[in-house]
Amino acid sequence: xxxxxxxxxxxxxxxxxxxxxxxxxxxxxxxxxxxxxxxxxxxxxxxxxxxxxxxxxxxxxxxxxxxxxxxxxxxxxxxxxxxxxxxxxxxxxxxxxxxxxxxxxxxxxxxxxxxxxxxxxxxxxxxxxxxxxxxxxxxxxxxxxxxxxxxxxxxxxxxxxxxxxxxxxxxxxxxxxxxxxxxxxxxxxxxxxxxxxxxxxxxxxxxxxxxxxxxxxxxxxxxxxxxxxxxxxxxxxxxxxxxxxxxxxxxxxxxxxxxxxxxxxxxxxxxxxxxxxxxxxxxxxxxxxxxxxxxxxxxxxxxxxxxxxxxxxxxxxxxxxxxxxxxxxxxxxxxxxxxxxxxxxxxxxxxxxxxxxxxxxxxxxxxxxxxxxxxxxxxxxxxxxxxxxxxxxxxxxxxxxxxxxxxxxxxxxxxxxxxxxxxxxxxxxxxxxxxxxxxxxxxxxxxxxxxxxxxxxxxxxxxxxxxxxxxxxxxxxxxxxxxxxxxxxxxxxxxxxxxxxxxxxxxxxxxxxxxxxxxxxxxxxxxxxxxxxxxxxxxxxxxxxxxxxxxxxxxxxxxxxxxxxxxxxxxxxxxxxxxxxxxxxxxxxxxxxxxxxxxxxxxxxxxxxxxx
Amino acid sequence: xxxxxxxxxxxxxxxxxxxxxxxxxxxxxxxxxxxxxxxxxxxxxxxxxxxxxxxxxxxxxxxxxxxxxxxxxxxxxxxxxxxxxxxxxxxxxxxxxxxxxxxxxxxxxxxxxxxxxxxxxxxxxxxxxxxxxxxxxxxxxxxxxxxxxxxxxxxxxxxxxxxxxxxxxxxxxxxxxxxxxxxxxxxxxxxxxxxxxxxxxxxxxxxxxxxxxxxxxxxxxxxxxxxxxxxxxxxxxxxxxxxxxxxxxxxxxxxxxxxxxxxxxxxxxxxxxxxxxxxxxxxxxxxxxxxxxxxxxxxxxxxxxxxxxxxxxxxxxxxxxxxxxxxxxxxxxxxxxxxxxxx
Numbered sequence: 001x002x003x004x005x006x007x008x009x010x011x012x013x014x015x016x017x018x019x020x021x022x023x024x025x026x027x028x029x030x031x032x033x034x035x036x037x038x039x040x041x042x043x044x045x046x047x048x049x050x051x052x053x054x055x056x057x058x059x060x061x062x063x064x065x066x067x068x069x070x071x072x073x074x075x076x077x078x079x080x081x082x083x084x085x086x087x088x089x090x091x092x093x094x095x096x097x098x099x100x101x102x103x104x105x106x107x108x109x110x111x112x113x114x115x116x117x118x119x120x121x122x123x124x125x126x127x128x129x130x131x132x133x134x135x136x137x138x139x140x141x142x143x144x145x146x147x148x149x150x151x152x153x154x155x156x157x158x159x160x161x162x163x164x165x166x167x168x169x170x171x172x173x174x175x176x177x178x179x180x181x182x183x184x185x186x187x188x189x190x191x192x193x194x195x196x197x198x199x200x201x202x203x204x205x206x207x208x209x210x211x212x213x214x215x216x217x218x219x220x221x222x223x224x225x226x227x228x229x230x231x232x233x234x235x236x237x238x239x240x241x242x243x244x245x246x247x248x249x250x251x252x253x254x255x256x257x258x259x260x261x262x263x264x265x266x267x268x269x270x271x272x273x274x275x276x277x278x279x280x281x282x283x284x285x286x287x288x289x290x291x292x293x294x295x296x297x298x299x300x301x302x303x304x305x306x307x308x309x310x311x312x313x314x315x316x317x318x319x320x321x322x323x324x325x326x327x328x329x330x331x332x333x334x335x336x337x338x339x340x341x342x343x344x345x346x347x348x349x350x351x352x353x354x355x356x357x358x359x360x361x362x363x364x365x366x367x368x369x370x371x372x373x374x375x376x377x378x379x380x381x382x383x384x385x386x387x388x389x390x391x392x393x394x395x396x397x398x399x400x401x402x403x404x405x406x407x408x409x410x411x412x413x414x415x416x417x418x419x420x421x422x423x424x425x426x427x428x429x430x431x432x433x434x435x436x437x438x439x440x441x442x443x444x445x446x447x448x449x450x451x452x453x454x455x456x457x458x459x460x461x462x463x464x465x466x467x468x469x470x471x472x473x474x475x476x477x478x479x480x481x482x483x484x485x486x487x488x489x490x491x492x493x494x495x496x497x498x499x500x501x502x503x504x505x506x507x508x509x510x511x512x513x514x515x516x517x518x519x520x521x522x523x524x525x526x527x528x529x530x531x532x533x534x535x536x537x538x539x540x541x542x543x544x545x546x547x548x549x550x551x552x553x554x555x556x557x558x559x560x561x562x563x564x565x566x567x568x569x570x571x572x573x574x575x576x577x578x579x580x581x582x583x584x585x586x587x588x589x590x591x592x593x594x595x596x597x598x599x600x601x602x603x604x605x606x607x608x609x610x611x612x
Numbered sequence: 613x614x615x616x617x618x619x620x621x622x623x624x625x626x627x628x629x630x631x632x633x634x635x636x637x638x639x640x641x642x643x644x645x646x647x648x649x650x651x652x653x654x655x656x657x658x659x660x661x662x663x664x665x666x667x668x669x670x671x672x673x674x675x676x677x678x679x680x681x682x683x684x685x686x687x688x689x690x691x692x693x694x695x696x697x698x699x700x701x702x703x704x705x706x707x708x709x710x711x712x713x714x715x716x717x718x719x720x721x722x723x724x725x726x727x728x729x730x731x732x733x734x735x736x737x738x739x740x741x742x743x744x745x746x747x748x749x750x751x752x753x754x755x756x757x758x759x760x761x762x763x764x765x766x767x768x769x770x771x772x773x774x775x776x777x778x779x780x781x782x783x784x785x786x787x788x789x790x791x792x793x794x795x796x797x798x799x800x801x802x803x804x805x806x807x808x809x810x811x812x813x814x815x816x817x818x819x820x821x822x823x824x825x826x827x828x829x830x831x832x833x834x835x836x837x838x839x840x841x842x843x844x845x846x847x848x849x850x851x852x853x854x855x856x857x858x859x860x861x862x863x864x865x866x867x868x869x870x871x872x873x874x875x876x877x878x879x880x881x882x883x884x885x886x887x888x889x890x891x892x893x894x895x896x897x898x899x900x901x902x903x904x905x906x907x908x909x910x911x912x913x914x915x916x917x918x919x920x921x922x923x924x925x926x927x928x929x930x931x932x933x934x935x936x937x938x939x940x941x942x943x944x945x946x947x948x949x950x951x952x953x954x955x
Contacts, residue, residue, distance in 0.1 A: 235952040289729035293696035300700025416947045454667045454685035464688030472692020
């Protein structure tokens with residue numbers, strides 16, 4: 001391969017698309033893992049249908065996985081440089097995600113009359129115009145794979161499952177990467193089935209050699225720059241696993257056993273799936289009969305002294321509303337993880353959105369303040385889950401952690417922390433037999449009450465959904481209700497005293513302040529960075545603490561003449577900011593398509609505002 | 613597996629007073645809840661569970677006020693969710709003796725799903741259902757146990773809802789313990805509550821309770837002193853199912869269904885009478901007993917009490933196994949597991 005001309009690139013986006021059963025998620029993962037292990041920064045984004053196996057070879061059944069690798073990666077990338085399309089349906093639905101001039105690899109064996117018809121094609125998809133705009137590799141993936149299967153005496157069904165390895169082999173050639181990592185993975189994964197290892201390795205290698213023989217594409221080989229990352233130990237991690245691990249870490253650092261009561265829901269289920277594995281670390285996971293039982297069991301566990309959590313997505317959060325109010329009223333620590341998806345109602349279960357913000361902030365009866373924080377990358381879900389738990393335990397309040405489908409299912413490099421470097425969490429446990437203990441007496445600084453656990457001597461008390469006096473008995477006294485409402489609000493407001501100030505990135509003297517929150521930081525960071533490189537002056541502030549906001553939020557907002565709040569909803573954060581800072585006029589940039597932001601669209605919008 | 617005892621016992625000789633809280637009991641005078649509370653307070657000293665380790669969990673309704681009147685830890689939660697909250701309490705700390713108290717609407721309407729699943733899992737919870745066949749706290753609407761055809765505020769022309777029988781629900785949910793008592797029989801209530809607490813697994817005690825304001829005398833046809841001995845039967849394990857003032861009547865299986873017979877009539881002797889076995893695994897007879905009423909006396913006492921490894925035992929065994937032999941000892945192990953690399 002040394003005679004080939006290799007193009008050096010800062011980054012490259014590869015998109016794997018195929019039928020739901022074609023193994024595209026695995027191909028993408030293997031490519032991103034191999035890239036990470038050879039020093040690239042990475043971000044991935046799975047784009048899969050809600051149906052497990054939709055009708056074979058139809059558009060409805062197309063599953064995609066986009067991988068962005070390179071030197072400094074903030075997001076999974078807008079459009080791809082290389083598209084793999086394993087059938088006509090995936091070609092048809094994914095070509096819009098390919099850059100003009102991209103390399104498109106198709107399994108030409110699937111472009112039969114029947115296959116084209118199923119995808120809704122009435123004419124040859126490879127028009128002259130297409131052939132001019134893209135580099136097309138019409139690879140005989142199915143037939144080559146079948147031949148290897150036959151040679152090795154493997155049945156047809158098993159062989160067909162390896163087609164993705166052929167495509168992956170081509171990708172490895174095109175990106176100048178060795179097969180070593182993937183071969184090692186296959187040996188591990190199928191250790192007990194040597195014939196499967198042999199078959200997969202042979203198909204992978206065949207794809208690689210096939211590409212090597214195609215002289216036409218030798219000018220398209222790229223070498224992607226490796227990352228300049230802080231020294232340390234790294235791993236690849238998805239947002240949902242990072243969230244689960246953040247909760248486990250908080251359990252270890254607080255000395256409180258971890259409890260998760262949850263009900264399966266896309267795209268949040270993997271938080272529960274991950275924690276269910278870790279009984280050895282003390283994780284007590286309970287798969288409840290419904291969403292309500294999920295949160296109620298967590299509230300019960302919290303009363304009994306656990307670091308209690310429940311994980312869900314939008315519709316589940318709706319069902320948990322009443323119980324969330326109970327957690328507010330009883331002032332028990334609780335972490336609610338909401339991996340947001342497209343709504344309302346069942347909405348777009350497998351697509352990402354940020355439209356649960358208003359529900360998180362306000363979705364309860366009565367004056368029911370609680371803390372809301374949001375993660376902003378797949379990897380930092382670890383730290384935000386940890387922080388959500390810290391606030392819950394130290395301030396005796398429910399905390400909603402907002403992540404989203406994009407963060408939860410996407411993956412990123414994660415610099416592995418040492419547990420010794422994480423802060424100790426200090427739960428506000430009461431002292432047994434403390435004669436002065438009263439359930440709703442408060443710490444004068446934080447306004448947090450003390451946590452007396454059943455089993456502790458001399459602290460017997462009752463909690464519940466009815467209003468109580470500070471001493472713990474029921475009270476319908478008007479003054480008391482006003483006082484308790486004020487105190488619960490004050491407790492949440494005072495969390496602002498224990499969080500860092502909001503920071504501004506980009507050009508702090510910019511003509512425009514870009515405001516984002518939660519899972520959009522990758523695309524926003526890159527858009528702002530590129531614009532500043534292009535000579536524009538753009539400042540950027542990204543919120544993770546949503547309620548309460550950092551104390552200097554108003555100071556930042558008031559500094560800029562032009563502000564644009566960008567979010568994947570119709571303006572919920574913008575509306576929230578306006579109620580608190582009515583003096584600051586704000587533009588909005590909203591996208592409500594179930595998809596993450598693209599850098600291109602953001603830059604176009606920012607340029608438009610700057611030009612106004 | 614060997615059954616473990618998680619709730620610590622004490623030698624302390626508690627009395628009823630030790631469990632009576634300082635709060636004024638605010639139920640209506642004449643309400644059956646007073647007697648049930650009293651029966652419960654009498655049960656606690658018999659159990660010798662450490663007082664600090666008792667936790668009362670209730671939902672919403674008149675009966676759900678009970679945690680305020682018991683001097684233990686307590687959680688007066690939200691409507692229908694007591695079983696779910698109690699499940700979390702017990703999972704977080706199996707050393708707690710967890711008591712769930714609900715009314716008929718709380719447990720079988722809004723909370724029906726939680727009830728059947730708590731029973732199905734057989735987690736070690738002591739569940740008491742106060743059944744007055746009405747929504748009392750909201751002032752008189754029909755509940756899932758209101759008698760068919762009864763006129764209430766929301767059924768002015770008579771209900772057309774077929775009522776639940778809690779015993780059937782328990783057994784349909786693979787329940788391992790079901791007992792029934794009457795509010796007017798506090799010693800029996802205390803006895804079945806004690807038995808329920810001793811049962812490892814989900815135990816359900818139904819207490820037929822009178823709502824003096826909105827459904828007065830709903831159980832009178834069986835509770836009235838003049839007829840009680842003929843209209844009810846207190847089942848005892850290993851003993852023939854005899855009832856009546858002089859135990860002159862009994863329950864017989866006629867090959868098709870249960871029937872009430874009189875000893876000495878038509879040549880019937882005590883040998884023809886069914887002997888109660890609360891530990892029969894098959895629910896057949898227990899189901900029939902729980903359904904009795906109408907021409908047959910309503911069954912009281914422990915109707916079903918079978919051994920089946922509880923969720924609590926299974927859960928703690930898995931935890932113990934993994935904490936001793938699991939792959940990761942601490943978070944640093946997990947963080948550095950799998951594919952990692954140094955930069």
